[in-house]
Amino acid sequence: MDELRKFTIKLALCFGLPWLFLIVLPWFWLSSLEPVPYGEDDEEFVGSSYPPGESGLHLVGQRVFAAEGCAYCHTQMVRPTYAGSDIWRGWGGRSEGGFARSTRPRDYFGEPIALLGARRYGSDLSNVGWRRPDAAWLHEMLYDPIAYGEVTNKPTYAHLYVERRVESAPADDAVRVWIDEETGEEYEAVPTSEAKALVDYLLSLKKDYRVPVALVDGSGS
Amino acid sequence: MTTEDNSTLESEGMGASDAKLRAYIDSTTRLPVLFFFTSAAVWLVLSAILGVIASTSLKSSAFMPIVFTWFNETIWVVNWVQLDWYQLLGYGRVYPAFMSALIYGWGIQAGIGAGLWIMARLCRVPFRNTLTLIVAGHLWNLGVTMGVVSLIFGSGTSVPWLDFPFFVWPFLLAAYVVVTVWIVVMFRSRRPGPVYVSQWYLMAAFLVFPWLYLTANLFLHAFDGSAVMGAAIGAWYSSALLYLWFVPVALAVAYYLVPKILGRPIYSNILTQLGFWSMFALAGWTGMQRYLGGPLPAWMPAVGAAAAIGMVLPMMVVTANLYMTVRSQMGYMQYSPTLRFTMFGLLGLVLMVLVGAAMSFFDFSKFLQFTMAVESFEMAGLYWFFSMTMFAAFYFIGPRVTGCEWLSRGMIRWHFWFSAYGSIVLVVWLLVGGISQGAALYAWDKPVSVAVELVKIHIAAEAIAWIMIIISNLMFLFHTGLMCLRLGRRSGIEPTLIHDLPEGVVGPEAMATEGASVS
Numbered sequence: 001m002d003e004l005r006k007f008t009i010k011l012a013l014c015f016g017l018p019w020l021f022l023i024v025l026p027w028f029w030l031s032s033l034e035p036v037p038y039g040e041d042d043e044e045f046v047g048s049s050y051p052p053g054e055s056g057l058h059l060v061g062q063r064v065f066a067a068e069g070c071a072y073c074h075t076q077m078v079r080p081t082y083a084g085s086d087i088w089r090g091w092g093g094r095s096e097g098g099f100a101r102s103t104r105p106r107d108y109f110g111e112p113i114a115l116l117g118a119r120r121y122g123s124d125l126s127n128v129g130w131r132r133p134d135a136a137w138l139h140e141m142l143y144d145p146i147a148y149g150e151v152t153n154k155p156t157y158a159h160l161y162v163e164r165r166v167e168s169a170p171a172d173d174a175v176r177v178w179i180d181e182e183t184g185e186e187y188e189a190v191p192t193s194e195a196k197a198l199v200d201y202l203l204s205l206k207k208d209y210r211v212p213v214a215l216v217d218g219s220g221s
Numbered sequence: 222m223t224t225e226d227n228s229t230l231e232s233e234g235m236g237a238s239d240a241k242l243r244a245y246i247d248s249t250t251r252l253p254v255l256f257f258f259t260s261a262a263v264w265l266v267l268s269a270i271l272g273v274i275a276s277t278s279l280k281s282s283a284f285m286p287i288v289f290t291w292f293n294e295t296i297w298v299v300n301w302v303q304l305d306w307y308q309l310l311g312y313g314r315v316y317p318a319f320m321s322a323l324i325y326g327w328g329i330q331a332g333i334g335a336g337l338w339i340m341a342r343l344c345r346v347p348f349r350n351t352l353t354l355i356v357a358g359h360l361w362n363l364g365v366t367m368g369v370v371s372l373i374f375g376s377g378t379s380v381p382w383l384d385f386p387f388f389v390w391p392f393l394l395a396a397y398v399v400v401t402v403w404i405v406v407m408f409r410s411r412r413p414g415p416v417y418v419s420q421w422y423l424m425a426a427f428l429v430f431p432w433l434y435l436t437a438n439l440f441l442h443a444f445d446g447s448a449v450m451g452a453a454i455g456a457w458y459s460s461a462l463l464y465l466w467f468v469p470v471a472l473a474v475a476y477y478l479v480p481k482i483l484g485r486p487i488y489s490n491i492l493t494q495l496g497f498w499s500m501f502a503l504a505g506w507t508g509m510q511r512y513l514g515g516p517l518p519a520w521m522p523a524v525g526a527a528a529a530i531g532m533v534l535p536m537m538v539v540t541a542n543l544y545m546t547v548r549s550q551m552g553y554m555q556y557s558p559t560l561r562f563t564m565f566g567l568l569g570l571v572l573m574v575l576v577g578a579a580m581s582f583f584d585f586s587k588f589l590q591f592t593m594a595v596e597s598f599e600m601a602g603l604y605w606f607f608s609m610t611m612f613a614a615f616y617f618i619g620p621r622v623t624g625c626e627w628l629s630r631g632m633i634r635w636h637f638w639f640s641a642y643g644s645i646v647l648v649v650w651l652l653v654g655g656i657s658q659g660a661a662l663y664a665w666d667k668p669v670s671v672a673v674e675l676v677k678i679h680i681a682a683e684a685i686a687w688i689m690i691i692i693s694n695l696m697f698l699f700h701t702g703l704m705c706l707r708l709g710r711r712s713g714i715e716p717t718l719i720h721d722l723p724e725g726v727v728g729p730e731a732m733a734t735e736g737a738s739v740s
Contacts, residue, residue, distance in 0.1 A: 003416065004408065004409065004424075007421065007424065008428070010498075011424075011425050011428065011429070011501060014498075014501040014502050014504075014505060015429055015432065015433075015465070015501070015505045017505070018505030018506045019432070019436065019505060022457065022505070022506060022509070022521065022524065023436065023440070023454060023457060026450060026453075026518070026521065027440060027444075027446055027447060027450045027454070028446075030446070030447035030449060030450045030518075031446035031447040031450065033447065065379070066377060066378055066379035067314075067375040067376055067377055067379075068311065068313045068314065068375065069311070069312065069313020069314050069316060069317055069377060069379055070313055070379070071379040072312065072313055072316050072317065072379070072381075073312070073313070075591055077512065077514075077515045077516060079513075079514030079515065079590075080514055082514070082583065083513060083514025083583055083586065083587060083590075084514060084586075084587050084590065084663070085587075085662075085663045085664075085665040088665035089665040089669075102514065102516075103515070103516040104516050105447065105448075105449045105516050105517065105518075107516060108448035108449050108516065109448070110448075111448040112445075112448065112451070113378070113380060113441065113448055113451035113452060113455075114448040114449045114451060114452045114516070115379050115452070116449075116452040116512055116515060116516070117591065118381045118591070118595065119591050119592065119593070119595060119596075120591040120592065120662055120672075121673065121676055122669070122673070123669045152670070152673060153673055153676060153677065153680070155278055155307070155311040155312050155313070156307055156311075157311070158307060159305050159307060159308030
């Protein structure tokens with residue numbers, strides 16, 4: 001056997017093993033996961049399943065989230081207490097009722113790719129829908145984060161809003177209304193459909209569904 | 222596999238026919254190699270500029286509005302098309318554009334250029350049909366340009382290192398496969414004789430990339446499956462690209478240049494083999510430790526963490542091997558630009574693998590995960606190690622393919638110091654910043670804003686480092702441009718050294734004799 005062939009086989013083994021066992025097989029396995037119905041131990045949840053059928057996730061909003069690179073500053077992954085302080089920070093979900101927990105594979109059902117994130121220059125968003133259930137606040141933070149007065153490195157996303165002169169009365173969804181000093185005319189900033197989709201998406205981020213008892217001690221998935 | 226050192230090539234015959242063959246090979250490689258080198262150098266400057274913009278736009282201080290207003294008022298075209306700079310140059314768009322330009326524009330093209338040339342030299346075969354390679358090079362640049370522009374205009378995927386929208390990858394893959402075919406064809410038609418370790422590193426890197434890139438893109442863009450696996454595959458891809466492409470290509474260059482410059486064999490054949498195979502056996506398992514504690518079956522990040530810690534062994538073996546080769550002649554780093562850049566780059570390799578291993582322990586990942594330390598790790602690999610080694614290759618290969626010598630030792634010297642300063646600030650400061658940012662994030666009784674506030678100063682340092690790197694690489698680009706236009710010092714004289722060798726001291730064989738003038 002010539003040297004090149006021998007080398008290629010060895011190399012293919014070196015790379016092929018992780019390729020098969022770390023990527024391809026787990027991909028088939030994790031892609032075949034199904035929602036788990038709650039069992040008798042789960043008491044009031046019996047009859048529904050985890051995660052609930054309709055994820056309610058706004059995919060258009062997620063596309064905006066990805067395109068604006070939000071995942072470069074915001075993670076969507078809650079680590080268990082042995083691996084970080086995320087849960088103690090209150091990122092793990094509703095504070096009452098013992099819902100707070102680390103994230104699991106089924107929490108991301110319905111998403112094309114889980115945007116787990118790269119860095120935390122801002123806070124974790126896994127459960128921002130619980131933590132900040134206020135669309136107006138989210139719009140404000142997107143439109144003009146500095147003026148809002150919080151310590152932040154957040155860039156402005158004002159391009160997701162249309163600034164226009166008020167015709168008769170300000171729109172209901174106007175993020176801000178102001179009067180131009182030179183002309184004395186009234187202006188308003190209203191969200192575009194992209195901004196609305198993004199905020200809907202953020203509001204839908206709730207990854208603290210009760211995990212069925214049967215799963216808790218099980219495979220960890 | 223045989224892993225004879227490269228220096229035997231030199232000692233085997235310095236005869237006239239051998240020199241003629243080398244000069245002939247160099248002349249056939251001129252166009253493609255210079256094409257890849259110069260377009261890589263342009264992308265490097267562009268990416269460094271994007272890097273500065275990324276770090277300043279994150280601070281959203283008073284600085285950017287001034288720049289944007291200036292742009293709009295002074296450049297009439299800009300004013301005319303009414304671009305929204307906040308939209309186009311926000312952190313979330315510029316940062317991925319910057320990383321993609323650095324990885325695909327600069328890194329891979331520089332590696333291809335150096336790889337092609339070294340392969341041709343070591344196989345001792347001239348290039349045939351160079352036009353195809355040039356076409357592939359254009360295709361690659363087209364792909365990267367489309368990708369970077371569409372990132373700026375908002376169609377990124379937010380998967381680190383795979384940000385390009387779905388339509389870009391077929392271009393890149395097609396261009397790359399052509400290069401791979403060339404490398405394999407050259408290797409198969411090599412002249413009889415020993416096969417060097419540099420050739421094996423290059424073969425491995427060039428063969429693995431299409432497999433890796435195709436896998437990642439198919440799973441992300443073509444198949445519909447598990448969402449968390451998409452994220453895991455992204456993490457695996459970036460780690461594998463680093464350890465199975467950037468590291469091997471740069472090591473191929475180092476293993477070629479060090480013996481060549483010093484005219485002596487590599488220190489240990491056994492270490493060479495050990496370093497080679499242990500690296501390739503482990504590297505494919507790394508990557509998922511990025512999501513340690515994440516929503517994946519726990520064994521997957523654990524395997525990644527174990528492999529990332531294991532990578533310390535091959536990297537230390539390789540570094541020790543190269544260091545022992547140079548040890549008795551460390552002094553020549555003062556004179557030879559190639560040797561200086563290579564050995565400085567190796568420090569980056571050591572730092573990278575140590576930071577990477579540290580981040581794989583729960584005790585450290587608690588603090589370092591999702592902080593600037595990740596950037597520190599990436600920059601240690603991509604800039605400090607890989608880029609510095611590529612500069613070494615440029616300084617060695619440039620004179621041989623253009624037939625003239627580097628014009629100015631001052632520019633080489635400044636290029637080195639600005640780049641060295643830039644990489645040290647980037648890597649060390651980002652690591653320190655990552656530790657303090659991580660500690661602030663971990664302290665759950667304090668608000669997140671503490672960590673946010675703390676990040677600002679480190680980001681400013683990052684911007685300064687990138688400005689240094691821009692300055693250094695503008696000089697380098699200018700210098701390379703002069704070489705391409707053949708405006709360097711005419712050949713027939715000794716190679717450009719950083720400092721003159723002292724009276725009476727004769728440099729190592731290759732440093733003194735093998736200039737561009739062999740013809």
